[in-house]
Amino acid sequence: MSSVAVNHIQSFTKGTVLFAEGTPADAVYFIAAGKALVIRGEQQISLGPGAFLGAVAFFQESRYTYTAVCSTELKALTITKENSREVVSRQPAVALALLRELAMQVPETGEPVFIQGRQETAAAAEARTTDALLPEGHPVFPGTVPVEYGDLVFPVEVECPACQTKFTGMRIRTSRLQLAEQRPDFRNVYRNFEPNYYYIWVCPKCLFAYPERQYNRVSDLAVRRWQSATAARPPQATFEFSVPRTIHEAIVSYFLAMKTYEVIGAAPDLWANLWLRMLWIYEDLEEEELARKAAEKARLYFAESLATTARSAGGDQRLYMILGELDLRLGNRGEAYRNFHAAATMTAGDPRLKKVASDRILDLRSGQ
Structure with a gap:
């Protein structure tokens, strides 16, 4: 040329x-x-x-x-x-x-x-290498995120804290998101974007997977545990998001994060937030059984976090609210009432959250 x-x-x-x-x-x-x-x-x-x-x-x-x-x-x-x-x-x-x-x-x-x-289509090639990273029997969902999402994220260079591999991570342009509503379980729903598909960053080499906002704030102990585990059993697969990323890849990234959490001994709140986002994804995909299992897992870890981790009164209120919403999904109306009541009557709690919790109690009493 x-x-x-x-x-x-x-x-x-x-x-x-x-x-x-x-x-x-x-x-x-x-x-x-x-x-x-x-x-x-x-x-x-x-x-x-x-x-x-x-x-x-x-x-x-x-x-x-x-x-x-x-x-x-x-x-x-x-x-x-x-x-x-x-x-x-x-x-x-x-x-x-x-x-x-x-x-x-x-x-x-x-x-x-x-x-x-x-x-060969990148998504098809990637699917072959990532299918084995899902639990046995888990469905592989077709489709990609909308192409328009590309205008709402931007690339940044990331260094894996475990193996120092440099890769490209996608960060969300939060100022461009158009909030449609905040649901009672604190899920922000946007008109133009779904951030849960971009929640996890994954190292393409050692498969260290962690929430994007905390990827560079992993403890030294967690890093050493992951390094020891991968040295003993090196990863047998690689992983990289396609552009646009597929729904399948987004879900795989969550299961890779679970593997990371198991190895490093992640705190209950990390597990709880991961399963809550999985619940939201499965609900969007209209996968009722998978959504129910995710709700059960999320509730288990949120309850453990509430019992073992100190936080502000407002933080406890939020946990009680989330537990109440999860109880409703699981059909446990009595437990839901108790959790909403705890949020509504908490001393030094956030008045706004008290009002939301009281409204949810009224909904329960009216049969909604």
């Missing part, structure tokens, strides 16, 4: 949306290094070096018919109306000829067709 062409090569971070379906086609991307994922409805195609993205729509001066997302760090030759003549004039006309050939390959159905660089 000539120096002029090289000057038009751009670098993109993992997770970058090159273009979205329905937007004006103002550029073609020729992948020089890395991978991209093409998404149209339920169809996903993984493309690597040599692939052209957006060629058909560009030459037809129309709109993109699919979304293209960088599934790894990516370098691409970007061709626009302004630089296309310059790029082609310094090449043996192969690039432009191939682009025109691709434009002629489109069937009447409008399905995207790719000649160069087609690879």
